[in-house]
Amino acid sequence: MSEIYESVKAFGTGFATTFKHMFRKPITEEYPEYKRPLPERSRARIVLTRDPDGKERCVGCYLCSAVCPVSCISMQSAEQADGRRYAEWFRINLGRCIYCGLCEEACPTSAIQLTPDYENCQRDILTLVFEKEDLLVDHCGKDKEYCFYKYAGISTAEMGKGEHINEEKPVNVRSNLP
Numbered sequence: 001m002s003e004i005y006e007s008v009k010a011f012g013t014g015f016a017t018t019f020k021h022m023f024r025k026p027i028t029e030e031y032p033e034y035k036r037p038l039p040e041r042s043r044a045r046i047v048l049t050r051d052p053d054g055k056e057r058c059v060g061c062y063l064c065s066a067v068c069p070v071s072c073i074s075m076q077s078a079e080q081a082d083g084r085r086y087a088e089w090f091r092i093n094l095g096r097c098i099y100c101g102l103c104e105e106a107c108p109t110s111a112i113q114l115t116p117d118y119e120n121c122q123r124d125i126l127t128l129v130f131e132k133e134d135l136l137v138d139h140c141g142k143d144k145e146y147c148f149y150k151y152a153g154i155s156t157a158e159m160g161k162g163e164h165i166n167e168e169k170p171v172n173v174r175s176n177l178p
């Protein structure tokens with residue numbers, strides 16, 4: 001008897017829910033005519049951003065590639081005459097990416113960033129292999145001020161170690177040896 005009661009109750013609850021929604025204003029969003037703006041921190045299409053002075057932020061350190069759980073980032077690092085490193089080529093297979101954001105977390109220069117642009121679907125999966133030219137944008141993305149080369153404590157043609165903003169003088173690690 002209690003089973004019949006439970007079944008009737010379940011039907012009644014279901015129909016009541018349907019009935020209630022019959023008189024509500026529909027909230028259907030007509031995609032793609034209407035595209036709901038997503039929060040800035042949404043994780044979708046990946047870009048490579050630039051420093052405020054317009055130079056490439058990526059220093060080809062391989063950290064994003066190492067941390068990526070699906071191994072979809074590859075690159076080749078190189079060095080300019082002034083000691084500044086960069087990625088000679090940089091490739092992301094977005095067909096494989098799971099948009100976890102770990103690459104962005106690991107990046108010391110704020111170069112690699114995920115954006116709210118989610119319209120990446122393609123029929124040909126190979127078109128989702130993005131090269132550096134496809135990834136590089138002409139702005140700083142979320143991090144408007146940061147410039148790795150001003151704070152990193154590396155020696156370049158412009159400044160030596162210990163001369164960058166807020167940087168302490170280098171420590172002679174050998175002086176700690178016995």
Ligand code: SF4
Nearest residue numbers: 068097098100101103
């Ligand atoms: S978002 Fe995640 S899966 Fe995609 S490239 Fe970055 S680390 Fe790899």
Ligand code: SF4
Nearest residue numbers: 058059061062064107
């Ligand atoms: S995007 Fe960032 S983490 Fe990846 S190689 Fe360039 S600087 Fe390193």
